[in-house]
Amino acid sequence: MSSSLISPSELDYIIRGVDDNLRADGRGRLDYREVILETGLIFQANGSARCRLSKGTDVLVGVKVEIGSIEIDGTDEEVAAVKAKRGRVVCNVECSPIASQQFAGRGADDINNELTQLVDRVLNGPQGGLNLEKLCIIPGEECWVVYIDALVLDYGGNILDLIFMTIRAALYNTRVPKTVIEEDKEVEISDDVEEWERIEGWELVPISITLNKIGTRHIVDATVLEELATKAKLSVMVNKNGKICGIQKIGGGSIEHGLLNEMMQTGRSIGQNLILNLDKMLQKEDEINAERAKNDKIGFFAAA
Amino acid sequence: MADRRRIQGPEVSVAPIILKSPNKIQLLDENLCRRNGRNLEDIRSIYLKTGLISQANGSAFIELSKTKIVCGVYGPRQTKIPAFSGKGNLNCEIKFAPFSCPKRRPPYRDSQEKELSQLIYEALTPSIRLDLLPKSTIDIYITILENDGTASCLAAAITCASVAVADAGIEMLDLVPACSASYINGQIFMDSDLIEEKRESGSLVLSYMPSLKEITHILQSGEVELNLTSQAIEQCTDSCSKIYSIMIDSLLLPIQNMK
């Protein structure tokens, strides 16, 4: 399947459709596809979640927490003092070659790198929402390192939004072990799984809304063909409180000033709406997960 | 390895594995039952499903209690290499997801993954009719989402890949189920999980074509008596036959849904 070619007449059809607010599959410009969400699938990981669009993009995120040493930053005393009391977040995004023909071999390297840098820029820092101070075990020496690994298993367009949604769901699902520090600075980890705590600050983790500029308008949640018709994409990262946590333009085209403002406003309102619905869903998941633990868990790829 | 494109984690990080003293874990109780109620020769129950990746020509997902593996197959498609080849090219790639093992794995492919890819290639090649596909390439991509026993992961990966190749409609001589066993204290533990694997003195992975009664791959490590090995091979081939019927049912399920 030649996944990166499109004909001029298809291009024209898509652009005019977007103009008329009627896309190729009947959606309006700002309509999202249905997302199927599951959490708590990987037992080896401290937290995990999976989001997918029916027969479209499929993203799996696993979060592991491990004990690591705090880096001593020799340059600036003030910065070093702050860092000494914090845990760390390390992100990684990988597009598996299973997801699409274009990711085979080294094809995915560039996009992996771009997405990893993007996600890292958003999650590492105060805008990332997570309470890093709570992740410190022994100030200046040991801290929790949160490894967030995203794996894209199927490609149907709109990867970035799904990655952030799934990361938020996985962090909701993550439990950090409780530690007890002995006198000789030995770290004891509590055995009792019930005592493990949820990561503080998960509700402030931002999600992204990617707006694709097609013709003179913009759309949300693009399919593969619509992405090929896009000249420029704008990713707006927004959190629960409506604050903008990051903006990035991707692609070779340019965006006019007025359109840019419009896109940011749209991104922000859709983003907050998405967070509300996602949170409602996550709470329901908790109740269902408790029930599922009693019966046999269904195979996780079992669903439609 | 200075990998500048990735954000490096700390050089040393330790997974907070709850260290109960190893002597406290009993692998067998008085009735020779294993920890989750299994007997020595029982394999874990398998869940197999095909056709979940929309972009791939064939795909399969396998789950054995905690082990979860996804496989996607692309092909046959045109070989990019200009040199003519009378028979088809088979390319296998296996990857552990970073969150799949107790200790996080780095994102780049390491030597263990390269070796496992080669093993899977050797296990599957005898079963696929590559002579019917000149100038074509078949790509098999396997991702291990959760690992509960490395030898059993390899066996499950071979099973899963074979089902995915059949799901893609590629002509094969037979399906290839695979099975693993551990040697612990002179006994054979079939399909061992991570905790049992830590105590093993040797392991065996075997893949078998039941209709043709041929073994496509065997890999044993550790020092073992010959008769124990033969017994283990017998048990593995028996288990492979059981796994074979599960593979068949998973391939024929879409027809049932059509009716």
Place this chain on the structure above:
Amino acid sequence: MNVQFLFPKPPPSIEEVKDADGDIDMLLKSQRQKFETKVVTPGEVIAKDTQYMRGHGTYLDENETHLASVAGVVERVNKLITVRPLNTRYTGNIGDLVIGRITEVSNKRWKVDINSRQDAVLLLSAIHLPGVQRRKTEADELQMRKFYSEGDLLVAEIQGSFQDGSSSLHTRSLKYGKLRNGSFLIVPPTLVQRTKSHFHRLDCGVDVTLGLNGYVWVSKPSSRVLNEMSEDDSEYIYSNENEPIGKDAREAIARVCNCINALSKSYMSITDTTISYAYEASLNFSVKEILKLESIELIANQTKQRLKA
């Protein structure tokens, strides 16, 4: 603008029947009784007789028994046994109508992707040249992109096949050629059956072109009637311009696309009849509601019932 989140649905449970030795007999075994409708997997024995000739999807072992090499349905025509796989790459047969996308432009030929093992070949001598019965000139060789360029979608017929499995296409008649005014879809090739014509005009005023290779083109009918003898018309078939498409036509095209998607997700075969039934069943929903999983199920069930009646 509301983003909908769903739970995964558990799979439909299969009734398990235990037979004498406590083994679970899956429903399918009882369906495998009859020889003709037998469903097999690779390595399974089909027949022990040597009187049969083996076809695609089978092979002989040392004991002269016929074994299947793919997962599929056994078909027997007189003495020839073949196994038709459930899911396979499309293999071209002469006379098949296919839709393809140009991947490469090279010396006097184009390489076309038709969802098959190899890319197909479209020779410069096999296309309809503008002008009345014009012959190929050297200028044509140098300006191949004027006709078809990389990424273009076209409908063609398979003229022949080479030994390595690749096919050769032609677009000599005016009904073949570049596709415009519509939307492109991919469905599994096994769901498209061979019928007399693959160009369908549905009652709702939408044209559907079903390629046997699983590529489908849904478009607005062209208002221009093409004439072989006219020079303008022959130039027109290589144009990339779409006609203006009104909002109603666009909605109808989107609706048909979603119906075809619904049929393909439910593994139902795609013919003009099934598409029409699905279209009528879908009128209860708005166009974008057809994308939801529950609507797809409802539409598929209604279509199945109408087909049985």
